[in-house]
Amino acid sequence: MIRFKERTIQILLVIITLVMTIFRFLLNENGRVSPDSIRYMRFAHVFPTIDNTTTPLGYPLAIKFFTFFGLDEFWSSKAIGIMAFLFIIVFTWRKKFFFRESVILCSLFSFLSIFSFTMSEALILPFVFVFLYVSASIIEGKLEKGKAIFYLTLSLIALYNIRYSSLFIIGGAGLFGLFFYKRKYASSFIISGMIGVTFVILYKFLFIDYFNENYINDALEIGLHPTSQLLVELFQGLCTTFNPFIHISDPGGGKINYAIYGIGLVNILAMAYVFVKHKLSETETFYIFVSIAGIACSYFIQYFYSVNPLDYRLLAPFSLPVWLVYFRRLFQIFSIKTYALGFLSLLSGMLFTWLSKGNYLENRREMKQFLQAEKLDKIPLKFYLETTEDLDKIQVAELMSTVNADVSLTFKPKDTLQRTTLTRYKVLQKIKIDKNKYQ
Secondary structure, three states, X not given: OHHHHHHHHHHHHHXXXXXXXXXXXXXXXXXXXXXXXXXXXXXXXXXXXXXXXXOOOHHXXXXXXXXXXXXXXXXXXXHHHHHXXXXXXXXXXXXXXXXXXXXXXXXXXXXXXXXXXOOOHHHHHHHHHHHHHHHHXXXXXXXXXXXXXXXXXXXXXXXXXXXXXXXXXXXXXXXXXXXXXXXXXXXXXXXXXXXXXXXXXHHHHHHHHHHOOOHHHHHEOOOOOOHHHHHHHHHHHHHHHOOOOOOOOOXXXXXXXXXXXXXXXXXXXXXXXXXXXXXXXXHHHHHHHHHHHHHHHXXXXXXXXXXXXXXXXXXXXXXXXXXXXXXXXXXXXXXXXXXXXXXXXXXXHHHXXXXXXXXXXXXXXXXXXXXXXXXXXXXXXXEEOOOOOOHHHHHHHHHHHXXXXXXXXXXXXXXXXXXXXXOHHHHHOOOOOOOOOOO
């Protein structure tokens, strides 16, 4: 009876999560895209031309793959998010690998938001699960010697081809092997880590330098941000990442942020307490080790490489293993009552989505009619911005890219003289966009 009840809860959670994922981008004025999304969709649209080396090939190629089935780049990106979610559920169920924990994990509003976002995190999450499964199989002795090295190396390289930050997972895996070098499985992690680093080096010289030899030099800059700023952002990022209900703080400040950060901090302390009180297995120790290594590297790289402030999205590949271990412990303590966290997170997500709702389909229709009337729907476009901080203006470009993926940003005023260069003013004087009031 208890097993039947739990299976019913799991099916219900999966269905609600799937429906919520779809509503998450439909009830958004831009369909859950960002300036980086513009780059991803344009890359996929113009491939096999290499549009840039700012991102690995994995996510744009995945978008391109789905376009062969008749979808445009925008809908292809949403198909990837939904398929990523379903893959995680099916994979963990078939492999009997953290299935209960994965059902709750995917129902957390932060991960649901990632699946609905046109960003590479949606694609990397299922590959993180594969990596964790392969690693667990090696530590538990199910994979050994050549097979262990082959599958682990393959999973590490796959991760790097989706997000460059996977270098931290490669480094964490190799470092884990060095820390526990006396253990039987250590050599697999050390060798795979070395092969992974070798691949990264070759990737830099054979791909990045070939198409943009100045990329690394232009991207690196010592002393970008002061420590005082980075530590505050780290605290805020961790508290929102590990808040099971709300993963976004109010950028304008206010008392609501005390509650958001407070819940996250309490949950982090609860995690630490549970991990100390209930001894971790060797596999779980590896998961926590890699997670901490990834978060630490994500912090320190900010001193010389420009990235957005750390948040739930950037830290998702590294927070995922911690959540899995945490939920396993909660199941040991509270049994099926643990599923309540998933339902509460979905409930808070429903409230947030409804309060901040826009109408993507209506906005898309307006934008599509505008571009077709101007005969701009099938040609390369530019969108003029004064600075990248022009958030209100860039939202118009984001919406535009969901209709015509071949959009690039320009900061040159003279480009506005061209018919194919649009501005916020040019667009909004002809159409009206339904915007949410919580920007």
